[in-house]
Amino acid sequence: MKNRFRYQIPTLLILTASLGVTYKLWQHEQHNIAIDQQKSFDFNLREAIGSIEQRMAAYEQVLRGTQGLYAASDVVEREEFQVYINALKLGANYSGIQGVGIIPIVAQAQKEAHIAAMRKQGFPSYAIKPESHQDVYAPVIQFEPSVGRNLLMLGLDHYAVPSRRNAMEQARDSGSPAITGKVTLLVDAKSDAQPGFVMFLPMFKKGTRSDTIAARRANINGWVIATFRMKNLMAGLYSRRVSMADITIYDGVEMTPQTLLYDSQAPDGKLRSIAHKDKKFIEATEYIEVGGRTWTLAIRSLPEFDVLQGKDNSRLIAIAGIGLSLLLTMLSWALLSGRARAMSLAQKMTQELRESEARFRHQAQHDSLTGLPNRALFSDRLGQALAQAKRQHKRLALMFIDLDAFKPINDKLGHHVGDFLLKEVALRMQQHMRASDTVARIGGDEFVVLLPSIEDAQDALVLADIIRNAISEPFEMPDGTILNISSSIGVAVYPEDGLDETQLSRNADSAMYYAKQSGRNTVQAFQAQVTF
Structure with missing residues (x-):
């Protein structure tokens, strides 16, 4: 015992x-x-915010272009305005905008003359609606494209709706675009109604001052108006990474069903109650300024997000x-x-x-297929390299590499062929690396390369082109079949293109997507003016 x-x-x-x-x-x-x-989640959140801000900035330019058209002309005929808006191809290039129109200021004393003039222009049933008696009216006199329910906009007095009048006065006083809160568009049928908003941009009398609030109030001549449906605006906005998350947008800082503008996971296009949301693994809330209003963006990861991480x-x-x-x-x-x-x-x-x-x-x-470092190890090495580069005032380079047309090969010939290609690509890249360099696979057919010490950006571009040429060489399969693939490579250099891991990675990724958009099988250095 x-x-x-x-x-x-x-x-x-x-x-x-x-x-x-x-x-x-x-x-x-x-x-x-x-x-x-x-x-990865933080990167996706920043990408989502950036996409919204870029799209709204593009929409603002549509209104500013219309503002410029009227400022540059003594008289803009209806046909000229119609041709201008149709040339923009709103449906193809600016999803979400239902139409763009012009709103003049009509005083009570001018109301009857205004109605008579509009009827004389070919609108015999024109009237300012809703019928009301007020000192000033702000009716829509033209709204393009003038098709379907957009025709109902003609004559709508936006000064008669308090929320819209507030936005119009805000735009007038600031001289900048302003939007309403969450609204249902007046021209929407009840069966097709969805949350939306209206944007206004002021137009001032030609040759007058608009540098002070008093001057802007005295010289206001009208507004450019654009109406938006939120679901259409958000359609196709996000990349595959961001689509792995549930995104909701609220008007203001209160996250309630009454302020809910958009929900990416809404079934059959209808906004679902936020009380029934499932608990997600990671979530965050950010605030963005749009047309003088605050939008709250809440993002929650979905199960697909975890699968994407590896x-x-x-x-x-x-x-x-x-x-x-x-x-x-x-x-x-x-x-x-x-x-x-x-x-x-x-x-x-x-x-x-x-x-x-x-x-x-x-x-x-390490990646189980290629034996290369995985995302976690690469992130650690990149962080150490950045710290050393900052201390020693040196440059380093980061490459994002994506194989062109890899998915069709993988789907058509089988995963065993795709796996063989990935391993051969990894071997070819390693043959051109220094002992201090790191090449890693971060998922699917995406690779990253870290050059911790370079003299200038040209060193990185030369190596990137060597890698691109190596990958474009034919691959002989075990059965003797010859396959050809290519790659798109984006390069970002510290400190010129980013001072931290997140910024440098985002810019290298942006350069890679630009390489793909430029025809593939190319190397692109990051350019600050090119964004996605």
């Missing part, structure tokens, strides 16, 4: 130690996954670690009871456990 108790103590110690090591490895992997997911080795580490711990414990018991033989076997198993732990650690930081 005494000898048995003597064996139990070291056996329990071994079990405790091995389980402790397993827990630490599992915890480390969970930590890396959380960091990687948070970084392989989760934490469960494998836990299962393997527990199994090895139990196996080691049982063997330790047998070895300790076997005296000399047990001591020898225990040393052997301990070594095997260490080697297994080393393999798991390697698997946690």
Whole structure:
């Protein structure tokens, strides 16, 4: 009994130690996954905000172009305005804009003359609606494209609607575009109604001042108006990465069903109640300014987002670690009871456990197919390289590489062919890397390269072109088949193109997409004026 108790103590110690090591490895992997997911989520959030801001800026330019048309002409005929708006091709180039129109100021004393003039222009049933008696009216006199329900806009008095009048006065006083809060467009049928908003841009009398509030109020001549449906505006706005998240937008800072403008996960196009949202893994809230109003953007990750991040080795580490711990414990018991033989076997198993732990650690930081560093390890190396470059005032370069037309090959010829191509591409890139450089696979057919020390941007572009040429060389499959692929490469250089990991990665990614848009099989350096 005494000898048995003597064996139990070291056996329990071994079990405790091995389980402790397993827990630490599992915890480390969970930590890396959380960091990687948070970084990717933050990038997606910034991409979502940037996409909205860029689209709204483009819509603002449509109104400013119309403002400029009237400012540059003594008289703009109806046909000229119609040709100008039709040339913009709103449906194809500016999804979400239902139409653009002109609103003059009509005083009470001018009302009858205004109506008569409009009827004389070919609108015999024209009237200012809704019928009201007020000092000033602001009716729509032209709204293009003049088709379908847009025809109902003619004569609508926006001064008669308090929320719209407030936005018009805000635009007048600021001299800048202003939007209403959440509205249902007056021309929408009840069966097709959806949240929207209206944007106004002031127009001032030609040759007058507009540099002060008083001057703008005195010289206001009318407004350019554009109406928007939120669902149409957001259609096709986001990349595949951002589509892995549930995005909701609210008018103002209150997140309630009454202020809900848009929900990317709404079933059959109808806004669902926020009370029924499922709890998501990661979520964040940001505020953006649009036309003088605050929009609240809430983004929550979906299960597809976790799948996109890559392989989760934490469960494998836990299962393997527990199994090895139990196996080691049982063997330790047998070895300790076997005296000399047990001591020898225990040393052997301990070594095997260490080697297994080393393999798991390697698997946690490397891509299982190509053996290249994964996103987590690459992010760590990039952070260290940036810190060193800042201390030593050196440059470094970051490349984003995407294989062109890889998916059709993978789908048509099978995943085994795609996997073989990915491994061969990885080998070719490694052949051109210095010992200090890092090439990693961050998912699918996307690779990244870190050059931690370069003299100038040209060094990175030269190497990028070498890599592009290497990838474009024919690949011979095991069965003798010859395949050809190419790559699009984006290059960003520290510090010119970014001062931190997020900015540098975003700009390299932007350059890569620009390379694809430029015809593929090209190398593009980041250009600040090119955005996506």
